[in-house]
Amino acid sequence: MITHYSWSTPNGMKTQIMLEECALPHVIEPVPIGKGAQNTPAYRAINPNGKIPAIRDSDGPDGRPFTLFESGAILVYLAEKTGRFLPADQAARYRALQWIMLQMGGLGPMIGQFHHFSASAPEKIPYAIDRYRNESARLIGVIDGRLAESPYLAGPDYTIADMCTWPWVRSWQHTVNQTLDAAPNVKRWYAAIYARAAVAKAEAVTLALRNQS
Numbered sequence: 001m002i003t004h005y006s007w008s009t010p011n012g013m014k015t016q017i018m019l020e021e022c023a024l025p026h027v028i029e030p031v032p033i034g035k036g037a038q039n040t041p042a043y044r045a046i047n048p049n050g051k052i053p054a055i056r057d058s059d060g061p062d063g064r065p066f067t068l069f070e071s072g073a074i075l076v077y078l079a080e081k082t083g084r085f086l087p088a089d090q091a092a093r094y095r096a097l098q099w100i101m102l103q104m105g106g107l108g109p110m111i112g113q114f115h116h117f118s119a120s121a122p123e124k125i126p127y128a129i130d131r132y133r134n135e136s137a138r139l140i141g142v143i144d145g146r147l148a149e150s151p152y153l154a155g156p157d158y159t160i161a162d163m164c165t166w167p168w169v170r171s172w173q174h175t176v177n178q179t180l181d182a183a184p185n186v187k188r189w190y191a192a193i194y195a196r197a198a199v200a201k202a203e204a205v206t207l208a209l210r211n212q213s
């Protein structure tokens, strides 16, 4: 059984998508980050970085309980555990990892900072807002270029690279209110992924967490 420590954010949605796609038995342990639940000693013992998501797998690699944080690492772990959504072919596998790294180190942090400086910062700093918006838009353009030549980020098949990128493209549209008008290939890819029952379910389950205390 997997315990998924999560909240209603894009990073929590990524790992929920993989749990749903693989129909992995799991329970969700809500971590209300707006109330500081990520900073309790109990949660810091699971993730010393004080962020969601994290997982605890009662049946870890050596058959013993195993905890893991960082959404990219969790996705790779679940892909290797199930043998799904990360290609076995070496070139395709590294291509998937390449796009996962770009999401983890680029798209997610840039959109996250754009949201922070445009919606949460006590002072509106035009330079910071423009910097993060432009960098996010540039990365959406890079992804659009890739999707002009390939159905999915790693190649012909849907992988965890798409699962981790999709919630941030969702956020680009629905949290920071930007369009995909300049990114028609991302628009096509986004709709194809949203048509998957597991993705729609993961979105609903993740968003419902905000109703929990």
Ligand SMILES: N[C@@H](CCC(=O)N[C@@H](CS)C(=O)NCC(=O)O)C(=O)O
Binding pocket: 009, 010, 011, 012, 033, 038, 050, 051, 052, 053, 069, 070, 071, 072, 104
């Ligand atoms: N690189 C981390 C980022 C996780 C992250 O930033 N999580 C946010 C929610 S999307 C969080 O827990 N924020 C709480 C805080 O910063 O105090 C991952 O991908 O797991």
